[in-house]
Amino acid sequence: xxxxxxxxxxxxxxxxxxxxxxxxxxxxxxxxxxxxxxxxxxxxxxxxxxxxxxxxxxxxxxxxxxxxxxxxxxxxxxxxxxxxxxxxxxxxxxxxxxxxxxxxxxxxxxxxxxxxxxxxxxxxxxxxxxxxxxxxxxxxxxxxxxxxxxxxxxxxxxxxxxxxxxxxxxxxxxxxxxxxxxxxxxxxxxxxxxxxxxxxxxxxxxxxxxxxxxxxxxxxxxxxxxxxxxxxxxxxxxxxxxxxxxxxxxxxxxxxxxxxxxxxxxxxxxxxxxxxxxxxxxxxxxxxxxxxxxxxxxxxxxxxxxxxxxxxxxxxxxxxxxxxxxxxxxxxxxxxxxxxxxxxxxxxxxxxxxxxxxxxxxxxxxxxxxxxxxxxxxxxxxxxxxxxxxxxxxxxxxxxxxxxxxxxxxxxxxxxxxxxxxxxxxxxxxxxxxxxxxxxxxxxxxxxxxxxxxxxxxxxxxxxxxxxxxxxxxxxxxxxxxxxxxxxxxxxxxxxxxxxxxxxxxxxxxxxxxxxxxxxxxxxxxxxxxxxxxxxxxxxxxxxxxxxxxxxxxxxxxxxxxxxxxxxxxxxxxxxxxxxxxxxxxxxxxxxxxxxxxxxxxxxxxxxxxxxxxxxxxxxxxxxxxxxxxxxxxxxxxxxxxxxxxx
Numbered sequence: 331x332x333x334x335x336x337x338x339x340x341x342x343x344x345x346x347x348x349x350x351x352x353x354x355x356x357x358x359x360x361x362x363x364x365x366x367x368x369x370x371x372x373x374x375x376x377x378x379x380x381x382x383x384x385x386x387x388x389x390x391x392x393x394x395x396x397x398x399x400x401x402x403x404x405x406x407x408x409x410x411x412x413x414x415x416x417x418x419x420x421x422x423x424x425x426x427x428x429x430x431x432x433x434x435x436x437x438x439x440x441x442x443x444x445x446x447x448x449x450x451x452x453x454x455x456x457x458x459x460x461x462x463x464x465x466x467x468x469x470x471x472x473x474x475x476x477x478x479x480x481x482x483x484x485x486x487x488x489x490x491x492x493x494x495x496x497x498x499x500x501x502x503x504x505x506x507x508x509x510x511x512x513x514x515x516x517x518x519x520x521x522x523x524x525x526x527x528x529x530x531x532x533x534x535x536x537x538x539x540x541x542x543x544x545x546x547x548x549x550x551x552x553x554x555x556x557x558x559x560x561x562x563x564x565x566x567x568x569x570x571x572x573x574x575x576x577x578x579x580x581x582x583x584x585x586x587x588x589x590x591x592x593x594x595x596x597x598x599x600x601x602x603x604x605x606x607x608x609x610x611x612x613x614x615x616x617x618x619x620x621x622x623x624x625x626x627x628x629x630x631x632x633x634x635x636x637x638x639x640x641x642x643x644x645x646x647x648x649x650x651x652x653x654x655x656x657x658x659x660x661x662x663x664x665x666x667x668x669x670x671x672x673x674x675x676x677x678x679x680x681x682x683x684x685x686x687x688x689x690x691x692x693x694x695x696x697x698x699x700x701x702x703x704x705x706x707x708x709x710x711x712x713x714x715x716x717x718x719x720x721x722x723x724x725x726x727x728x729x730x731x732x733x734x735x736x737x738x739x740x741x742x743x744x745x746x747x748x749x750x751x752x753x754x755x756x757x758x759x760x761x762x763x764x765x766x767x768x769x770x771x772x773x774x775x776x777x778x779x780x781x782x783x784x785x786x787x788x789x790x791x792x793x794x795x796x797x798x799x800x801x802x803x804x805x806x807x808x809x810x811x812x813x814x815x816x817x818x819x820x821x822x823x824x825x826x827x828x829x830x831x832x833x834x835x836x837x838x839x840x841x842x843x844x845x846x847x848x849x850x851x852x853x854x855x856x857x858x859x860x861x862x863x864x865x866x867x868x869x870x871x872x873x874x875x876x877x878x879x880x881x882x883x884x885x886x887x888x889x890x891x892x893x894x895x896x897x898x899x900x901x902x903x904x905x906x907x908x909x910x911x912x913x914x915x916x917x918x919x920x921x922x923x924x925x926x927x928x929x930x931x932x933x934x935x936x937x938x939x940x941x942x943x944x945x946x947x948x949x950x951x952x953x954x955x956x957x958x959x960x961x962x963x964x965x966x967x968x969x970x971x972x973x974x975x976x977x
Contacts, residue, residue, distance in 0.1 A: 376614035387591035404432035404445035424754030426930035446758025449483030477505035494576025581608030646808035654679030721761025736771035749803035750892030756929030766897030773798035778841030791821035824871035832862035849943035
């Protein structure tokens with residue numbers, strides 16, 4: 331039977347019953363289990379392989395049934411899940427009703443937050459530390475595990491700034507693997523390189539003695555120092571930059587040396603002051619293909635090892651690849667075009683563009699706000715910046731889009747990958763809000779692509795759009811190649827494009843759901859219904875002329891979008907009718923429901939939301955037969971959605 335040790339771990343108490351010597355073979359089993367499963371379903375591989383020993387050591391020393399463990403980014407949580415009673419869910423990783431790929435409180439009390447965005451762990455850890463202190467829960471320790479260069483995120487630094495003011499225990503474990511999702515960017519990454527390479531144990535040991543003399547409770551910490559003195563891989567670093575934040579900084583230590591990690595954490599766990607443990611790890615450790623190419627194996631598709639090579643499952647040409655090729659064309663034609671990403675060059679396709687234009691493709695690290703402000707400065711200087719960003723991360727730059735871009739009327743272009751439902755990454759990564767909050771900004775043009783030709787046409791329109799900001803959304807999906815290629819006229823501001831004619835009802839589809847609408851139209855044709863389908867193209871401005879014609883001819887309208895119904899494209903159509911004094915009883919909205927949709931196949935998520943072809947056909951029949959859709963209401967929490975009570 332595979333994984334004999336891992337199968338005995340039903341909870342962290344079982345882990346603590348093992349000897350330290352047994353932890354090394356357990357780490358090997360955990361790595362093998364993760365590799366085996368990710369090879370079948372895809373998922374985050376390299377970041378999880380790199381934190382196995384750190385995770386085991388934390389659970390071996392702390393009791394997180396009472397103590398607090400906060401994750402940053404969240405995609406390094408698989409080992410944590412395997413030793414907190416969820417080994418049985420691993421075989422359904424990132425699938426419906428299976429194990430979520432990120433911390434998920436619905437699964438376990440050991441997961442305190444659903445975490446998918448970077449930079450949050452230190453601030454939430456500080457909040458829990460202060461909360462426990464104010465409530466008198468002084469016996470609860472707090473630890474935050476931070477990795478993949480999310481420490482450079484502005485929120486992380488804000489959290490550290492406040493953490494240094496705590497007068498109680500707090501441990502921040504910096505998992506420094508020398509990588510972000512791709513190659514780390516910025517001065518801080520260079521600083522960590524210098525720390526890893528230049529500080530010898532002897533030098534740090536000497537500095538540590540001086541640090542300890544000036545810390546509160548010096549005698550206790552002196553004793554800790556003497557224990558550290560016997561560990562050849564551990565030292566207190568006086569000149570570590572985060573020491574300036576008021577934290578006691580330790581390291582770098584070997585993040586794969588279990589005995590030293592456990593001894594170090596035992597020494598640190600009860601220190602009555604905030605501590606940062608700097609651990610050096612290898613991203614992808616234990617799987618040579620992942621260590622050799624941690625970017626490709628950060629979150630790979632299913633794969634198969636064939637001798638000396640790995641064959642990744644092919645899923646067709648993606649919108650991301652189509653975007654990369656389109657940008658290469660635009661940048662070759664116009665030397666003012668620049669592309670910006672926030673730590674996601676591979677995921678956004680810019681890794682393919684960068685070798686062609688190394689001076690004009692910029693990765694700012696996990697810093698969406700900075701990247702947006704930098705784009706505003708570049709636009710002000712006369713360049714044509716395209717901020718290439720996942721839809722789910724757009725809201726992290728909301729204030730910068732408002733203040734430095736839209737308010738200034740600057741032509742910054744936003745290319746929003748992973749718009750709508752994203753499949754296995756689940757609720758933390760769905761791009762369901764971008765239309766709603768970007769529609770707020772005056773003079774903002776909002777576009778959506780349905781396939782590769784329309785994506786290229788949208789980008790060319792945006793290139794000419796110099797009067798203000800613009801954004802195009804496209805999904806995490808393969809580009810659709812229809813049997814009969816429709817004509818793709820250039821984008822014209824606020825104009826929809828007809829895809830198929832019909833008299834009984836008109837579907838105004840915004841983005842990729844247009845192809846599901848065409849499939850639904852075929853089903854409805856067999857039922858004797860004649861349905862028109864339009865590629866709406868714009869959520870701002872919407873096609874006022876088309877909407878007016880349809881309403882005045884008493885043609886029912888079904889708006890369709892891969893976005894929350896509230897505030898989305900359908901809301902824009904209703905607002906258009908209201909502004910023109912047109913009746914709205916014949917306008918019906920179909921989009922993502924007012925509840926969370928969790929991990930699973932994208933096709934399953936679309937079916938759950940009712941925006942796949944079958945769901946669209948049902949909605950059309952309902953409208954034509956009853957004149958309405960079920961009312962859109964704010965749903966109460968169901969038992970599966972209600973947050974677990976605090977322990």
